[in-house]
Amino acid sequence: DRMELRIADINSIPTAAYVSARINAYLSSPKSRLAFEAEEYYNSNNLEILKKQKGYFNRAGQFVKSKLKTSRIAHPIFRTIVNKKANMGMSKPVLVNVNDENIAKLLPNYFNKKFSQKLCALAKKAYIYGKSWLLAEYDKDGKLSFRMVDGLQVIDTWTDTDHDNLANLSEIIWFGTSEIINDKGVLVVEKFAKVYREGLIYLYKSLQGFESLSYVSTTPIMTMVQSEKIEDQEVSVTVPTSWNFLPWIPFTAYTDELSLIKPLKPMIDAYDETSSDDHDLLQEIPNVVHVFKGYGESDPDLASQRINETRTVFLSTDGSYTT
Numbered sequence: 001d002r003m004e005l006r007i008a009d010i011n012s013i014p015t016a017a018y019v020s021a022r023i024n025a026y027l028s029s030p031k032s033r034l035a036f037e038a039e040e041y042y043n044s045n046n047l048e049i050l051k052k053q054k055g056y057f058n059r060a061g062q063f064v065k066s067k068l069k070t071s072r073i074a075h076p077i078f079r080t081i082v083n084k085k086a087n088m089g090m091s092k093p094v095l096v097n098v099n100d101e102n103i104a105k106l107l108p109n110y111f112n113k114k115f116s117q118k119l120c121a122l123a124k125k126a127y128i129y130g131k132s133w134l135l136a137e138y139d140k141d142g143k144l145s146f147r148m149v150d151g152l153q154v155i156d157t158w159t160d161t162d163h164d165n166l167a168n169l170s171e172i173i174w175f176g177t178s179e180i181i182n183d184k185g186v187l188v189v190e191k192f193a194k195v196y197r198e199g200l201i202y203l204y205k206s207l208q209g210f211e212s213l214s215y216v217s218t219t220p221i222m223t224m225v226q227s228e229k230i231e232d233q234e235v236s237v238t239v240p241t242s243w244n245f246l247p248w249i250p251f252t253a254y255t256d257e258l259s260l261i262k263p264l265k266p267m268i269d270a271y272d273e274t275s276s277d278d279h280d281l282l283q284e285i286p287n288v289v290h291v292f293k294g295y296g297e298s299d300p301d302l303a304s305q306r307i308n309e310t311r312t313v314f315l316s317t318d319g320s321y322t323t
Contacts, residue, residue, distance in 0.1 A: 014195050014202055016213045023175050023193060023210045026155050031258065035129040035152050038261035041268065042082060042128050046074040049272040054280075071279040077268050078261060085253075085260075086123035094119065110144070118148055125150055126251045127260045135174075136247035142224045149174060156250070163257070166245040172196040175210065196221060196246050221247065294319025 026032050040047055054066035094111045098104050118134075125132035129151035139145045156163075157171040175193040182188050191210050195202040199221050204213040222243070253260065286308075294316040295303065306312055313321045 013215070013218065014197070016204055016215050019173060019193050019195060019204055020211045020213050022155055022173055027210075031130070032152070034259050034262060037265075038078070038128045038130075038259040039152070041078040041261050041265070044074045044076045044079065046268060046272050048269040049074050049276060052273070052276060069280060069283050071276040071283065073276045073279060074272055075268070075275065077271065078264060081264065082124050082127045082260065085127060086120050090116070090120040090123045092116075110146075115146070118146065122148060122251045123253070126253045130252065130254070130257045130259045131156075132251045134249040134251065136249065138222055138224045144224075154248070156248070163250065163252075166249070169246045169248065170197070172246055172248050196248065288323040291322045292319070293321070295321075 037047060049072050052070060052072050054068055054070045055063050056066065058064055093113070093116055096107055096111055098107070122132045122134060125148075131151035131154075133149040133151065133154050135147040135149055137145060137147060153174055153176045155173040155175070156169060157173075158168050159170050160168045162168075173193060173195050175191070178190050178192055180188050180190055188207060191206040191208070191213065193204040193210065193213055195204070201219050201221055203216040203219070205216050206212040206214060290303065290307065292303065292313070292315070295313075303313070306314075315321060
C-alpha cells in the first residue's frame, strides 16, 4: 500500500535533521534493499548463490565448512532480460508532433540519437531500480540539458497516490557521494544532498555520513543565459527562472514502482543453484571413493593409478569393485 506523505511547511528551509532522517529511512526500507539487490543481480553478483557453502554440522551443532569444491555459478539472466525489454521498447527514434513550427524547429536539437540512447538507458534503470529519473537543467552556457539520475539516489514526495502528474510532485531529495581533492591534495569522499522545492534547491554536505549533513546554501532551481542590449551593446546576462513544477521526470516500468527482480529472483536463484550443484557433481567424479573387495594387491596408490590410466581393475575370484 502506498502512503501519502505531505510536507508540513513547503516554503521553509528543510532542516539537516529532516533530510538525514528521510535518507536513512529510505536506505533502510524494503524498497531500497530490493533495488540494491537488483543492481547486484544485474552485475551477475547473484547474492544467494554467492553465499552457497558446502559443509556439515558436528556433534556440537556447529557448521563446519567442507573441503570439497563448492561451485558458485551466477548467470547474467537478469541483465539479459532487462536489456532485451529496454531495447525492444526504446530502440526506435523519438517522434514528437507539435503544432507550433518554431518549437518543431527546436526539437531536433534535443530529440536526437543521443537522447534516444539516454531513453534506452533510463528504461534499463527503471526495470532494475523500479524507477529512474530525467533531470532538466541549464548548463553553464544557459543551454537546456537533461541529466540521467538513478532511482537509488532519489526520494520523491507527492501530494497524490497516482504519481502521474508533475504538478503533484512536491519535493525531491537527490543524495549521493562525490570525490573531491582538498587544498592539501588529499582525496576526500563527501556526502551530499539536494532538496528541490518550489523553485529552490537546498544544498547539504557532510564528510562523515548522511546522518551528519549540514546546510550549505540555497539557489534557484533553474538559471538561463539570455542576451540583452545595454547601451547598444549585446551582453549575456544570467537570469534566474523557474517552471511551475519540479523539473524531475520519472520513468517507471510498473505501477507499483518496484524492481523487475522481485518476480524473477526465485527462478534465477533456482537455476543458479541447480547449475552449480551439477558442476560440483562433474568435478567430484574423478574424486569418488573406490571400494574394493578381494583386490589382489595392497597398494591403494597403485590401484588408483591403474583405474586412471587403464580403467581396469584386477580382482580375485570372489572380488568386487564399486564406487
